[in-house]
Amino acid sequence: MSENLDKSHRNKAGESKPSDSEQGLGGALERSDEALQKEVKSDAPSPQRVGRPHSGPPRLVTVEELLETAKGVTNMALAHEIVVNGDFRINTVELAEGSLEKRVKEIVHKAFWDCLSVQLSEDPPTYDHAIKLVGEIKETLLSFLLPGHTRLRNQITEVLDLELIKQEAENGALDISKLAEFIIGMMGTLCAPARDEEVKKLKDIKEIVPLFRAIFSVLDLMKVDMANFAITSIRPHLMQQSVEYERKKFQEVLEKQPNSLDFVTQWLEEASNDLLTQKYKHALPAGGGAAGSGDAPVLTPVSVQNYAYLKLLKWDHFRRPFPETLLMDQSRFQELQLQLEQLVVLGAVLLVTFSTAAPGISGHADFAEKLKMTVKILLMDMHLPSFHLEDALTSIGEKVCLEVRSCLSLCGPSPFSTNEETVLKGQVQALASPDDPIRRIVESRILTFLETYLASGHQKLLPTVPGGLGPIQKELEEIAVKFVRLVNYNKMVFCPYYDTILSKLLLRP
Numbered sequence: 001m002s003e004n005l006d007k008s009h010r011n012k013a014g015e016s017k018p019s020d021s022e023q024g025l026g027g028a029l030e031r032s033d034e035a036l037q038k039e040v041k042s043d044a045p046s047p048q049r050v051g052r053p054h055s056g057p058p059r060l061v062t063v064e065e066l067l068e069t070a071k072g073v074t075n076m077a078l079a080h081e082i083v084v085n086g087d088f089r090i091n092t093v094e095l096a097e098g099s100l101e102k103r104v105k106e107i108v109h110k111a112f113w114d115c116l117s118v119q120l121s122e123d124p125p126t127y128d129h130a131i132k133l134v135g136e137i138k139e140t141l142l143s144f145l146l147p148g149h150t151r152l153r154n155q156i157t158e159v160l161d162l163e164l165i166k167q168e169a170e171n172g173a174l175d176i177s178k179l180a181e182f183i184i185g186m187m188g189t190l191c192a193p194a195r196d197e198e199v200k201k202l203k204d205i206k207e208i209v210p211l212f213r214a215i216f217s218v219l220d221l222m223k224v225d226m227a228n229f230a231i232t233s234i235r236p237h238l239m240q241q242s243v244e245y246e247r248k249k250f251q252e253v254l255e256k257q258p259n260s261l262d263f264v265t266q267w268l269e270e271a272s273n274d275l276l277t278q279k280y281k282h283a284l285p286a287g288g289g290a291a292g293s294g295d296a297p298v299l300t301p302v303s304v305q306n307y308a309y310l311k312l313l314k315w316d317h318f319r320r321p322f323p324e325t326l327l328m329d330q331s332r333f334q335e336l337q338l339q340l341e342q343l344v345v346l347g348a349v350l351l352v353t354f355s356t357a358a359p360g361i362s363g364h365a366d367f368a369e370k371l372k373m374t375v376k377i378l379l380m381d382m383h384l385p386s387f388h389l390e391d392a393l394t395s396i397g398e399k400v401c402l403e404v405r406s407c408l409s410l411c412g413p414s415p416f417s418t419n420e421e422t423v424l425k426g427q428v429q430a431l432a433s434p435d436d437p438i439r440r441i442v443e444s445r446i447l448t449f450l451e452t453y454l455a456s457g458h459q460k461l462l463p464t465v466p467g468g469l470g471p472i473q474k475e476l477e478e479i480a481v482k483f484v485r486l487v488n489y490n491k492m493v494f495c496p497y498y499d500t501i502l503s504k505l506l507l508r509p
Contacts, residue, residue: 080328082231083242084489090227092220117209120176127169130176133212135162137183140219144190144226156186180211187218192225246493250325260324264494265501267323271308272299272505301502306454309487310447313337325494329486336483338383340446343475345382345389345431347442349375349396350471352427357404357416367407368471374399390432397425445469446476453480454487 082088095102116133119126138160145153159182168174188199198218205211254260276299312333315322322330350372354361361367378396381387401424405416430436445466452463462480465473491498 079238079242079245082235083238084329084332084486088231090224090231092224113209113213116212120208124172127165127174127176130208130212131162131165131169133216134160134165134179134183137215137219138162140223141183141186141190144222152186152189176208180208180215183215187215187222191218191222192229195221195225243489243492247496250494250497261497261501262324263321264323264325264497267311268304268308268498268501269505271311272304272502274311275299275304275307299506301499301506302455304502304506305491305498306451306487309454309483309490310451313340313447313450313483325497326490329490332482332486336479336486339479342379342382343472343479344439344443344446345379345393346372346375346475347446347469347472348431348436348439349393349400349428351442351468352431352438353400353404353424354471356424356427357408357420361404361407361411364407364411367403371400371403372471374403390429393429393432394425397428400428401425442468449476450480450483454484 095105112129116129119129138156141156141160142153145156160179165174165179184199184202187202188196191199195218198221202211202214202218205214250260312323312326313336315333315337317330317334322333326333350368353371354368375396378392378399382389382392401416401421404424405421408416427438431439433439445468449463449466449469456463462477465476469476
């Protein structure tokens with residue numbers, strides 16, 4: 001293939017947006033040590049909620065085994081992050097202004113460039129440092145090339161021949177400006193379109209030392225671009241291999257630490273017990289007696305797993321250990337949980353507003369969208385320590401009434417009365433309590449929607465949004481897509497372990 005075609009392909013790949021299957025999976029791996037949390041008893045009396053069950057006495061391991069295990073977990077975490085996080089990118093490290101590291105770096109760099117400046121200002125100039133820099137630049141440019149870049153490789157090797165350059169320097173025939181011109185031209189050929197402007201600015205620098213300094217600065221940016229291009233290129237291939245890879249790495253960890261599925265077992269056992277209790281309740285006749293057939297409700301591994309994943313959206317991350325197989329995604333589940341809690345309050349506010357004020361105003365799309373955005377902004381900091389939901393809902397009640405009054409005065413059949421305003425403000429204020437009936441209804445319908453979508457398997461079509469959630473349909477579907485993609489990937493990797501655990505749990509008398 002031609003160099004131009006390769007460059008075009010690289011630039012497009014490096015700058016392209018993540019695909020639909022990759023979008024929205026935000027995140028981090030900072031909580032992979034949660035499995036070492038101290039056991040804390042849950043408020044519920046169920047025995048499986050208490051601490052970590054031990055499958056046997058702890059086995060002594062060597063330092064080498066621990067280091068090898070840590071390395072395996074790190075590699076698995078990196079591969080997992082690349083696959084599930086479509087926004088994963090390598091960024092340049094910016095040292096904090098005024099920090100010791102930044103001062104040391106500036107001092108060292110200044111000393112180096114001052115030395116180069118002194119050598120080049122000698123009569124005759126000394127090119128030892130300059131030739132070393134050219135050698136580094138040469139290796140960097142060669143590292144950017146693809147296998148098909150034969151002509152460019154030959155050009156770089158021929159023009160930046162260090163032995164020839166040394167001979168020219170010794171004979172006073174070295175034209176350092178000409179070398180810099182060739183380097184800048186090659187950088188322009190190999191860089192991504194986003195770097196064209198930086199490369200173009202290099203041509204305006206006439207002094208050699210500032211020019212070389214700027215060249216290295218742009219090359220550092222190009223290295224980051226190349227690394228991100230490589231990540232983008234390997235992601236489809238890595239997606240195919242990652243399931244087997246992660247499962248293999250986890251198995252290695254499990255062999256060294258046999259109790260690495262204890263929290264998973266506890267999580268699935270609790271889900272099966274909760275689900276079984278719910279089914280028993282639903283099976284009771286209206287009189288409250290025993291179920292007519294007398295048979296125990298039947299649970300399937302799929303239904304238990306789906307319910308267990310839904311429980312993660314209500315998880316107490318500060319008091320309860322997270323299932324081991326999901327540690328790399330704990331931060332993602334936490335983020336989804338926070339988004340869901342905010343969406344519940346948003347949906348409840350809109351539901352009471354459109355129900356109390358005047359159902360007709362919800363038909364005005366512009367007004368409904370404006371009201372939703374207003375409430376979203378006021379709930380934006382909902383999970384910050386300084387945020388007080390009661391105070392925010394007081395402000396939201398005032399703002400909602402103002403917007404409703406304005407809308408009804410323009411297009412409503414009758415004005416918004418003072419009594420109606422008082423009722424609406426009171427209902428909005430009541431949403432501060434998690435036990436508020438309207439808030440609980442909205443939450444229940446959202447979870448039902450997520451459960452339905454999860455149970456639908458890999459179907460692309462989303463289920464019908466439950467009644468009353470129409471105003472937040474877009475936000476709900478975005479959360480649902482993130483949640484289900486995350487769950488389905490985790491299922492693909494760890495389903496054999498889940499099936500083994502559930503086969504024992506569901507066969508219990």
